[in-house]
Amino acid sequence: MISYNPKEWLSFIFYFHKGDTFRKLFWIMILIALYSGGIAYLELVYWNLSANSLVKNITIMHNMLGFVISLLLVFRTNTAYDRWWEGRKLWGALVNNSRNLAIKLSVMLKDKEDKDFFRKIIPAYASVLNLHLKMESISHELFDDKTLSQDHYKHKPNQIAKTMIQRVNELYEEGKITGDQLIVLNAEIQSFTDICGACERIKNTPIPYSYSAFIKKFIFTYVLTLPFGYVFQLGYYVIPVVVFIFYVLASLELIAEEIEDPFGNDPNDLPTQKISENIQKNVEELIY
Template sequence: MISYNPKDWITFIFRFHKADTFRQLFPLIVLIGFYSAAIAYLELEYLDLPDDSHVKNISIMHGMLGFVISLLLVFRTNTAYDRWWEGRKSWGALVNNSRNLALKLHAILEDEKDRAFFRKIIPVYASILNKHLKDEETGKQLSEEITFPVDHHTHRPNQVAKMLFMKINELYKNKKITGDQLIILNSEIQSFTDICGACERIKNTPIPYSYSVFLKKFIFFYVMTLPFGYVFNLGYFVVPVVVFIFYVLASLELIAEEIEEPFGHDDNDLPTAKIAANIKKHVEEII
C-alpha cells in the first residue's frame, strides 16, 4: 500500500508514480491520439465536409450519453471502494479480536507453557490468512513448536482455528479454565473464522462479468466516436481533447479494477502482511 501525504499537491500533480494509470494506459493513449488525428485529417482535409453536415450532430449523442457513463462510473468506483473498505474493516476487526483474545488469555492462564502456545498461534492465524488470500504457499511448520496436524493443502486458516479450539477445549477439560471462561474465549476465536469468511467473500466474488465488459465497451465506443463530431468545433485540437477524455474515463475503470480485490500485491492493495506483523508484535507484548 502506498504511503503518502494527502496535503502535498505539488507531488501529486507533477510526479508519476509507478502505479499511476497514465503509465498503464500510455500505449492506448498513443493509439487514441493517432486515431483522432487520422479522423480529423480525413474530415478536414480529405472529405472536406461542410459545416452543416449531419456528422456534426454526432456530438449530441455524446451529450446525452455523458450523463449515463458518469452514473455507471460512479457506481463502479463506489462498489470497488466498498469492497476495499470492507476488507480493511475485516482486518481491523482481526487486529482488535487478536488483542482481546490475548488480553483475556493473559488474565486467565497461569501456566507458561499454555501462554507460549497462544503467544505463537494467535499471530499465526493472521499470517496464514494473509498468505491464504494471496494464494501463497505455506510450509507445514508454522513455528518451532507448532505444525499443521493435517495436510497443509487443505483450508489453512481453518486448520489454525481448529488448533485454537482444540487447545481451549483441552484447557477446559484440564480445569484450567471455567465454563464461563470457555464461552468468552469461544466467541473471540469464532470471530476469526467470521473474518476469514468475509475476506473470502470479497476475493471470490468479483464484479459481474457482463457489467464489467459492458462498461469497457461503452467507454471504448464513446471515445472512438468523439472525433467525428467535435472536429468541426475543435479542429486538430480534438486530438488532445479526446486523449484526455479517454485518460479520465479509462483511469476510473482501472482504479476500480485494482481496488475491488484488495488482497493482492498491487500498490493500492491492503498491507495485510504488515497488519499481520503488527498483530504478532502486539500479542507478544500482551501475553
C-alpha cells in the same frame, strides 16, 4: 499500500508510481491519438466535409451519453470502494479480536507453556490469513512439531483455528479454565473464522462480468466516436482532447478494478502484511 501525505499536492501531480494509470494506458493513448488524427485528416482534408454536414450532429449524442457514462462510473467506483473499505473494517476487527483474545488468555492462563503456545498461534492466524487471501504458498513452520504444509489441510486458516479450539478445549478438560471461560474463548476464536469467511466473500465475488464488460465497451465506443463530430469545432486540437477524455474515463475504471480486490499486492491494496506484524507486536506485549 502506498503511504502518503494527502496535503502534498505537487507530489501527486508530478510523481508517477508503478501503479499509476498513466503508465498502464500510455500505449492505448498513443493509439487513440493516432486514430483521432486519422479521423481529423479524413474529414477535414480527404473528404473535405463541412461543418454543416450531418456528422456534426453526433455531438448531440455525446452530450446525452456523457451524463449516463458519468453515472455508471460513479456507481462503479463507489461499489469498488465499498469493497475496499469493508476489507479494511474486517482486518480492523481482526486486530481488535486478536488483542481481546490475548488479554483474556494472559489473565486466565498461569502456565508459561500455555501462554507461549497462544503467544505464537494468535499472530500466526493473521499472517496465514494474509498469505491465504493473496493466494501465496504457505509452508512455514508454526512449531517444532507442527507445520502448515500437510496435504490434507488445504485451508490453512481453518487449520490454525481448529488448533486453537482444540487447545482451549484441552485446557478446559485439564481444569485450567472454567466452563464460562471456555464459552468466552470459543466466541473469540469463532470471530476469527467469521472474518476469514467475509474476506473470502470479497475476494471470490468480483463485480459481475457483464457489468464490467459493458462499461469498458461503453467507454471505448464513446471515445472512438468523439472525433467524428468535434473535429469541426476543434480541428486537430481534437487529438489531445479525445486522449484526455479517454484517460479520465479509463483511469476511473482501472482504479475501480484495482481496489475492488483489496487483498492483493497492488499499490492501492490493503497493507495486510503490516497489519499482521502489528498484531504480532500487540499479542507479544500482552501475553508474557
